[in-house]
Amino acid sequence: DKPDNARFLAEHYGENGAGFYLDGRQYAIWYNAEGIRIAQGESAQRSSATLIPWEQAAARIRELLDLGRYMPQSELDRVDGYERQQRAAQLWYLRQDFAEGTADAGYLPTVNAIYGKNHGFPEESAAISDLLGHPEGLQNLRDELEQFVQAYRENRELLRFHFHRPQKLLEQLFDLQREPLHFTAAEGYDPQRRFFISGDEIDNLLRGGKRSIDYRLAVYSFYRNHTERKERENFLKHYHGEYSGHSGG
Secondary structure (H helix, E strand, C coil): CHHHHHHHHHHHHCCEEEEEEECCEEEEEEEECCEEEEEECCCCCCCCCEEEEHHHHHHHHHHHHHHCCCCCHHHHCCHHHHHHHHHHHHHHHHHHCECCCCCCCCCCHHHHHHHCCCCCHHHHHHHHHHHHCCHHHHHHHHHHHHHHHHHHHHCHHHECCCCCCHHHHHHHHHHHCCCCCCCCCCCCCCCCCCEECCHHHHHHHHHCCCCCHHHHHHHHHHHHHCCCHHHHHHHHHHHHCCCCHHHCC
């Protein structure tokens, strides 16, 4: 559905920037509710920037997918596993931010049982991802999350921090149950991408962007309790999104 595609892109990228090289030249991108602004140089926040509405961007992405020129085959082959890994990470972090007594009340019992083994994020999120890869496990986790979402609507004290979006996560678990479209990359398509941190990204970071106090508290709490660099990177990746900003979106 075309409106849904455009809405997804707007929500996924939010308000942020990115920078990339094309034919040796720097180009900056700025995402916001209106669409994608692009300009040569380090900033896209100027009057000369070209605005591409999300509807147009969504149509162009679908066109490139059909042509096999959106992602190389090696990345397309990772999509299904990537989606499960992302949802598994979200469930793990959601459990981590349960308030005192929430787990004992019986919410997300399957995730809680895995989390309670204290094997660490990589192993535990992999176990959740494995469950999401089987129809019965996926349905079970979706049912458990649906129960939590209903309870959280009535009692937001179930979580310590409130930047999580349980309802959105529930919708994403539902999407995992859909029959997906499969695309194939054109033979030999493997673009060599180069990115840089744009001036707009730096300005957004210094302003604080839309980060909430909840988010800063959650980061502080996570960093206090997790000293491994990889775990910290995974936490930040979970919050910001794998393909947002200069990571390659």
